Amino acid sequence: MLDPHNLPDEIRDLPDAGFELAQTGEIKDEVFHTKPIGFYRDALQRLRKSKASMVSFWIIVIIILLALIVPNITGYTYMEQDTSKKNLPPKIPGLESLGIADGSQILTNRRRDSLDNPDRFPEGSVIRIVREYELSGVPVVDVMVDYYTFVGVDDDVYHWMGTDYLGRDLCTRLFQGTRVSLLIAFFAVLIRIVIGVIYGAIAGYYGGKVDFAMIHFAEVMDGLPYVVVTILFMILLGAGMFSIILAMTVTGWIGTSRLIRAQFYRFKGREYVLAARTLGVTDRKLIFRHILPNTIGPLITKAMIEIPGAIFSEAFLAYIGLGIKPPNPSIGILLSNGQSVLLQYPYQTLFPAVLISVLMVAFNLFANGLRDALDPTRRGED
């Protein structure tokens, strides 16, 4: 602490020039040097920073592209049957030499001597003998065969993911199925949101008795277990893509309507909305120009969160036999068909299982990232 009357030299002798008033003009409040950025630009920037979201986003894009392209370029159609090529294992050009996806399969419990019979084991079909043993004195082997040669299919035939019990190319079916599943999910969510928005907007905007009646109706509907409602409606409507979408919408819109109604309640008290109203702006204009734009952020988040749920629902319905009509594939149908021959032909389950898992993880992560980006206050919550 310094005594002003007895200062150390270096302080006392500071140059006089420093002791002049520095402020000449009026002091202004701080001006922001950065350009203001809009809410959505800001959200996009935040989203871009989240690695998990960006990776997920690109995975989703790639899967969508695959679903659009692959069924057209495999050279097979999803419904083309060929019973001479039943349950072929995966065979992919290029990978064959590496010993994976080379169309090989292990056949168990074959008589040792049958290997020499060209009717049973065509020329060049035996790759190697895996195990040799005896059953009551009869020599028996487990043998790895080139299954394509074994069943007499031409050498240049490739089924990247193998074929199913009707000899249909599973790769084509998987991506055709992805197309179908994504379409179902997309439309189910879209319809839910459209209905939810209309319902919630009417209830929220008009309030009062209308709101009371509408919200109670929605409450009662929401009490119905989703699984039960979906199954009941599927039974009523019968198998098919349209039925699935409809069944998933019966009570699916309620969440959105609640969200929209809450948003309306939040925004309709705001000054700018009141001001617009006193200026004689019509209800419709008020809803579409002033209130709805504020609900877009939460809606996008909601939609993204519901898509994996809808993909799941489709697969679930397929499993319990209420899927889309054959011969159309969907991820769920493929999984369910694969499951029935899981232990014999695991690859028939493997590919759809991996695809649905990756798709669900990617959608969930992306939806989380999107929610965090659009609502930074909720960052970190899951």
Add this chain to the structure above:
Amino acid sequence: MLKYILGRFGAMLLTLFLVMTLSFLIIRLMPMSLFENPEVDPVIQKLLEAEMHLDKPMVVQYYYFVKGIVTEGDFGRSVKIRPGMEVFKVLASKIRPTVLLNVLSLVIAIPLGIIAGTVAALRNNKLTDTIISFLVVIFISVPSFVFASLLQYAFTFLWPLFPTLYDPAAPNLAATLHSLAMPIIALALNPIATIARYLRGELIETMSSEYLLLARTKGLTRAQATVRHAFRNSLVPIFNAIIPLITAIMGGSMVVEKIFAVPGIGGQLIESILAGDHFLTVAGLIYYSAVSLATILIVDISYGLIDPRIRVGGTK
């Protein structure tokens, strides 16, 4: 509090009633194959229809339908799967494995989820947290039936540690549980992850709350404050997360039962749906509705008991 419980109970009854009505409409709108059977004598068919009140107007039919369920637990008779057998009896014979499977999945999931969520929250942003959070995303995203297939292939076929299918003739409970282990785990993964995620979020929030700070400034150790305030308070909202878990387990159970050939209500339901045995289907669906509504009711009531803001009559 009593008003709160009665309100919840009323809502549950209303919903059940709605399920019954919907079911009734759907049964009646669907072609009833039993009565289209050309081999049945038309006179007998008339008599049968009369006995089942099918000759009366819809409203009267509806009355008998509801009356049958409410007064006698009479859901009608199975048409195809166990022709002539009372639906109620069919279901009753299937209930044990389903309840065992679902209850055990939940019983396993709750403590494991709580442990995982707590560890993740206490190690927030450290490696352990990252690993747990990653697993949580996987377990939440991947459907239980995909896990069921994976587990079945890996642990009953590649490494045959467990039987591939449920063993209905298991000599004792241990053997039954052994054959149920895979389906139980397949069903528990999603609830574990859901609880962990929820609890982690809640804990992290309460750990940064002012009242936790107060607990520490008044002289509690960090551990005491965490257990007595953060943990306790975080568990309350977990109750709400349990409702969707139970419905998720029951839904997943249908498919998982089918995969592991568990002779339960879920598998039965799929069978009856595929066969078009609508009485059986409807009864199964009403069972599912009743159980999930009852759990909602129980959870709501216990929530009210735990949270003083509801119990003492404040607003939630």
Add this chain to the structure above:
Amino acid sequence: MPKQQNDTTGNSAIANDIILKVADLRVSFRAYGGRVQAVRGISFDLKRGETVAIVGESGSGKSVSVKTVMGILPGNAIIESGEVRYGGMDLTKVSEEKFHEIRGNRIGLIFQDPLSALNPIMKIGKQITETLRLAKKMSGEEARAKAIELMAAVHIPDPQRRFNQYPFQFSGGMRQRIVIAIALAGDPEILICDEPTTALDVTVQSKILELINEIKRERHLSVIFITHDLGVVANMADRVNVMYAGKIVEAGTTEEIFFSPAHPYTWALLSSMPDLQTKERLQAIPGAPPNMIYPPAGDAFARRNPYALKIDMEKEPPYFRLSDTHYAATWLAHPKAPKVEMPAVLRARIDRMKRSGMLNG
């Protein structure tokens, strides 16, 4: 509300009895943009039986200072240097395992927002008795009796019944009384009040302040009082530290700060303080507090200060002693500085305060 300064003789007798001493404390936080230097070398001491106020805008580092004293800094905080001497210890070095014996039992803390400071689902009584039972190993009955006594001491009507109620059944003011009771439960000798009335209704504020003064007197507490509101300080504190941008820019007795403020920031604070008599417009402080990741060179307040000297922009002012108890960090106190008078509005205001005896009422 007369401030308890009538025992001047007592005060001088214990003048050197320093119970807590903060010396050159520097605290920063790791943040995304860099290190936020929240506290940049502050020193002050608290004498036994007195109330010291720390006044400053939000973000000036006052709360961080007391969080350091309480040992409750968040995980991303770093104590860069300095010490907090208390009872022969340096509190910045005390381990977490030992610190909980100090918290509550020797130093108590009252929070800003009683709404969020109480556990919403735990009974009030339990929240008060918790430490008594856990830390002081009292029996249930003893703890309950003590809690009820405390609740009565903070003027909660019908404490027997209130003991079993939950926080949501209390009003804001009552909740703050509970928080005070909790802080007192461990019989601390130092009470830190972190903006204890900011979140309360104006009508309740004065009652809580009165209560703090009352318990301070009855329990012989030493109080550190954090606030952004100089108006509150006048009736509470013996001495005042004015903080800006992580530093104490002026310190002195309450009288000195109110009647002969020397730092332009103190002038600005005093001018922006609402009072009933002032007819002129309130003087808002122009500009915004500096970015504490890159604190400006020189006097941090210079850029918002109409009286800033050129040297203020470059060289950090040292503390100039204005009296034995009063010092300020401003180059205006240098002999070479032009004679700058405080704003006329403020001068008039101070005169009015002096006449009305606002301080020593």
